[in-house]
Each structure stands twice: as structure tokens, then as C-alpha cells.
Amino acid sequence: MALPLSQLPKEIIREVRKHKGLAFLLFLAVSFVVLGAGFVWPYKYQADTIIFVDDRNIIGPLMEGRAVTTKINDRSSAARELLMSRNLIERVATDPEVFRNASMEPDAVEGRIGRIRGGLSVRPRGDSYFSIGFSSTSQTEAFRVAQKLGQVFIEETKERKRFESRNAYDFIDKQVKSYEQQLAQAENRLKRFLSENTDGTESEANSRMAQLRNQLELAELEKEELQTRVGSLQGQLNRIRPTIRQGRTQDAFRDRIRALEERLDSLRLQYHDTYPDIVITQEQLSELKRQRDLAAAQQTDTASLEGEEAVNPLYQELSAALSKTRADMATIDTRINSLQRLMEQQTLRMERIQANKAQYSELTRDMEVNREIYDDLLKRREKARVSMHLDIEGQGLNYRINEAAQFPRSPTGPQFSMFATAGLLLGLAAPFGAVAGLLQIDPRIRARRQLEDDIGLPVLIEIPEARTPYEKRRDRKVTMVVGVFVVLTAAVYIGIVVLAEMGVI
Numbered sequence: 001m002a003l004p005l006s007q008l009p010k011e012i013i014r015e016v017r018k019h020k021g022l023a024f025l026l027f028l029a030v031s032f033v034v035l036g037a038g039f040v041w042p043y044k045y046q047a048d049t050i051i052f053v054d055d056r057n058i059i060g061p062l063m064e065g066r067a068v069t070t071k072i073n074d075r076s077s078a079a080r081e082l083l084m085s086r087n088l089i090e091r092v093a094t095d096p097e098v099f100r101n102a103s104m105e106p107d108a109v110e111g112r113i114g115r116i117r118g119g120l121s122v123r124p125r126g127d128s129y130f131s132i133g134f135s136s137t138s139q140t141e142a143f144r145v146a147q148k149l150g151q152v153f154i155e156e157t158k159e160r161k162r163f164e165s166r167n168a169y170d171f172i173d174k175q176v177k178s179y180e181q182q183l184a185q186a187e188n189r190l191k192r193f194l195s196e197n198t199d200g201t202e203s204e205a206n207s208r209m210a211q212l213r214n215q216l217e218l219a220e221l222e223k224e225e226l227q228t229r230v231g232s233l234q235g236q237l238n239r240i241r242p243t244i245r246q247g248r249t250q251d252a253f254r255d256r257i258r259a260l261e262e263r264l265d266s267l268r269l270q271y272h273d274t275y276p277d278i279v280i281t282q283e284q285l286s287e288l289k290r291q292r293d294l295a296a297a298q299q300t301d302t303a304s305l306e307g308e309e310a311v312n313p314l315y316q317e318l319s320a321a322l323s324k325t326r327a328d329m330a331t332i333d334t335r336i337n338s339l340q341r342l343m344e345q346q347t348l349r350m351e352r353i354q355a356n357k358a359q360y361s362e363l364t365r366d367m368e369v370n371r372e373i374y375d376d377l378l379k380r381r382e383k384a385r386v387s388m389h390l391d392i393e394g395q396g397l398n399y400r401i402n403e404a405a406q407f408p409r410s411p412t413g414p415q416f417s418m419f420a421t422a423g424l425l426l427g428l429a430a431p432f433g434a435v436a437g438l439l440q441i442d443p444r445i446r447a448r449r450q451l452e453d454d455i456g457l458p459v460l461i462e463i464p465e466a467r468t469p470y471e472k473r474r475d476r477k478v479t480m481v482v483g484v485f486v487v488l489t490a491a492v493y494i495g496i497v498v499l500a501e502m503g504v505i
Contacts, residue, residue: 020478027427032427047408097148116145189363416497
């Protein structure tokens with residue numbers, strides 16, 4: 001049955017007073033065990049290298065938009081991941097300047113690698129600072145390892161920045177050369193296609209077709225005008241006699257022959273000899289010359305021939321105009337036929353252009369896409385080149401040692417004085433704590449409330465504890481002896497602590 005809490009302090013004091021010797025022995029054991037732990041506790045020394053993250057130098061605003069500086073997000077965690085890599089830790093573990101006269105056997109190196117990983121710590125210190133720390137039982141080892149870790153981290157980050165920017169530039173440069181070849185191939189395919197298909201573009205074909213339609217319409221209108229003119233000339237010829245009667249003398253024949261020769265010369269200036277008007281005029285000129293020779297042979301020296309039939313000049317002019325108009329109609333018909341044939345050819349050309357339009361669009365699209373990507377990659381390559389030079393020159397995001405590792409003068413963690421104080425406090429508290437625990441599991445009845453609350457029996461009277469004078473004298477003697485031992489133990493305890501702090505033991 002559990003003891004009520006209100007009775008617990010009273011019972012604890014009574015039991016401690018009753019068992020003074022055991023309480024003293026427990027105090028002695030706990031206090032000196034804790035004090036001994038302070039002697040054997042491994043003290044560790046911590047050394048820290050403070051790193052400054054320089055990402056606000058003047059190069060950033062100046063090169064904004066022109067170059068991309070290398071950035072690392074969550075700098076402390078990234079630094080920890082980098083420092084925990086085997087490559088960096090192995091460089092520190094095998095450095096003879098850090099571990100002097102140390103064995104370089106694989107097992108020894110592995111042991112040092114594990115020790116470095118266990119003692120390594122990376123902590124953020126504000127927005128632009130973080131510390132790289134190392135703890136060890138050796139002051140010299142903690143100092144050298146922390147110092148070397150900071151140096152190795154700076155060297156590795158610089159090397160990685162250069163490697164990253166160089167790889168980015170090489171990759172973009174390869175892409176530029178690849179797209180340059182693709183663009184040249186696309187241009188060659190387009191040139192070959194245009195050389196093999198000389199029909200031109202759809203707009204040119206439509207323009208040519210519209211031009212041919214306009215010419216055909218004009219030719220048809222001109223043909224209608226010539227047809228009207230032929231009908232008019234034919235009607236006039238039908239109303240005029242081909243010949244007239246007139247006197248025929250040498251002068252008359254000469255004047256008419258001269259007029260026809262002048263007309264013939266005028267026509268030859270404009271047309272070939274096969275032209276219909278020239279042929280008709282030549283026939284008329286030959287006929288007049290024949291009639292002149294015939295008249296000259298038949299007439300007398302003084303007589304004149306009168307009243308014979310002669311060609312009507314008006315009829316002759318109308319006939320010539322009719323012949324010329326018919327020749328113009330034949331020319332217009334030839335032109336119309338030629339235009340219709342050209343329109344048929346142009347229709348076939350437009351069909352070929354439509355058939356090749358998809359291929360031409362695909363070739364043009366490929367070339368434009370490749371050219372756009374190529375131009376964009378050229379700009380990116382120049383940015384990558386500037387970024388690479390920035391990283392080579394140490395600009396952009398930089399890590400700099402703001403405070404080098406200092407030689408640790410005092411250990412970190414619990415000190416010997418803390419163990420000494422804790423030993424006294426725990427030694428004093430141990431008897432009371434042990435008694436409190438035992439009282440909670442003790443089945444004996446120690447208070448009237450245990451009977452009333454747990455069993456439900458009423459308690460009529462409680463008899464107090466009574467001691468004899470002998471028991472009282474014995475208790476006082478034991479108390480005095482225990483008190484003397486407590487004083488001696490405290491003196492020894494304090495003396496050990498003082499000597500330890502003075503470095504005597």
C-alpha cells in the first residue's frame with residue numbers, strides 16, 4: 001500500500017535518522033564515484049575556423065545579366081556535406097603536417113578518418129558566416145585538424161567552382177558547334193530543294209497567274225474590237241465597187257506606181273516582206289506596171305486610152321485596212337492561245353508549289369528553329385565564358401577564412417569542478433532518494449490513513465513510538481560517530497578537489 005504523500009517527508013527523515021550508517025555509506029559511495037568519474041572523464045578540446053561567405057562583392061551588380069556567378073544554397077549544410085566526403089577527410093587524415101609521425105597504414109588512416117568524422121561540426125553563425133569545428137582529446141590535434149579543414153574546404157570550393165563553370169562552358173560550346181552543323185545542314189537542304197524546285201513561291205505564282213489573267217482579258221477585249229472593225233470594213237467594201245473607169249495615160253500610171261512604191265517603202269519600215277499588206281501592195285504594183293506596159297504597147301504617140309476599167313483607190317485602201325485588221329486578229333488569236341497555254345502551265349506550276357509547300361515549310365521551320373536556338377546558345381556561351389573567367393579570377397560567390405583556428409586553452413563540456421559539486425549534491429540526495437523509493441514499495445503500514453483509505457477500517461487511537469533511555473543514548477552515540485565521519489569525509493573530499501584543481505593530482 002502506497003504511503004500518502006503528506007506523510008512521505010516525515011517518514012523519509014525518520015528512516016534516514018534510523019539508518020544513519022547506511023545513509024552515510026551511500027553518501028560516501030555516490031559522492032566518491034562521481035568524483036572518480038571526474039578524474040577519468042575524457043576532456044575534449046574544440047577549435048573552430050570561421051568562414052565568411054562573400055556573395056556581395058562589386059562584381060555582382062556590374063555583371064548582372066551578363067554572367068552567372070556560382071551559388072550554393074544552404075551554405076552550412078552544403079559545407080558539412082562537402083567536408084564529410086571521404087576525399088577531403090582523407091586528405092586531412094594523410095597530411096603529415098597535421099598528424100606528425102603518424103602511421104600511414106590503411107587501418108591507421110581509417111581510424112583517423114572515423115575520428116575526424118566523429119569530431120567534425122559545422123554550425124551557422126548569422127547570414128554570412130559559419131564555423132568549421134573539430135573536437136579531440138588532444139589540444140594540438142584539435143587545432144591542426146580545424147585549421148586544415150578550413151584550408152581544404154576553401155581550396156575544394158574554389159576548385160569545384162572552376163570545374164563547374166568550365167564544364168558549363170564546354171557543354172554549351174559543344175551544343176553551339178552541334179547546332180551550327182545542324183543549321184548548315186538545314187540551309188544546305190533548303191538550297192538543294194530550291195535549286196531542284198524552281199517554281200518559286202506561292203505568292204509569286206499567284207502574282208504571275210493574276211498577270212496572265214489580266215493580259216488574257218485585255219487580249220479578248222482587243223479581239224472583240226478587231227472583230228467589230230472587220231465587220232465594219234467588210235460592210236464598207238460590199239458597198240464600194242472594186243474598179244472605176246478612167247483615162248489611162250503614162251502620167252496616171254506613173255503617179256499611181258509612185259504612190260504604191262511609197263506605201264510599200266513605208267510598210268517595209270514596220271513589217272517583214274511576208275506581211276499581208278506588203279504582199280498585196282506588191283501584187284498591186286506588179287499589176288499596175290503590167291497595165292502600164294500593155295497600154296504603152298497599144299496606144300499611139302498622141303492618142304490616149306480613155307474609158308477603161310481601173311482599181312478603185314478607196315476600195316484598195318479599205319481592202320488594205322481589212323487585211324491589216326484580219327492580220328491583227330490572227331496575231332491576237334495567237335496571243336490568246338499563248339496566254340491560255342501559259343495559264344495552263346502556271347496552273348500546273350501552282351499544283352507543284354502546293355505539293356512542295358509542306359516540305360518547304362518544314363525545311364524553313366527547321367532552319368528557323370535551329371537558327372533561333374543557335375543564336376540563343378551563342379549568347380549563353382558568351383555568358384558562360386565570362387562566368388568561367390569570374391570563377392578563375394576568384395569573383396562571384398567566395399569563401400574566405402574570417403578567423404583562423406585558435407589553439408584551445410581549456411576543454412569543452414563538463415569540468416572537474418562540476419563533477420566535484422555534482423558528487424556532493426548527488427551524495428546528499430542519494431540516501432533520501434533511495435528511502436523515498438523504498439517507502440513506495442514497502443508493504444508495511446506506516447500511517448493511519450493507509451488503513452482508513454485502502455482497507456476502510458476506522459482507527460480509534462494511534463500509539464506513538466516510545467524509546468528507552470538506553471536507545472536514546474545509543475542513538476546519540478551513533479549520530480556523533482556518523483557526524484565525525486561525515487566531517488572527515490567532507491574534508492578528504494574537499495582536499496582531493498583542491499589538489500586536483502591545483503594540478504597536484
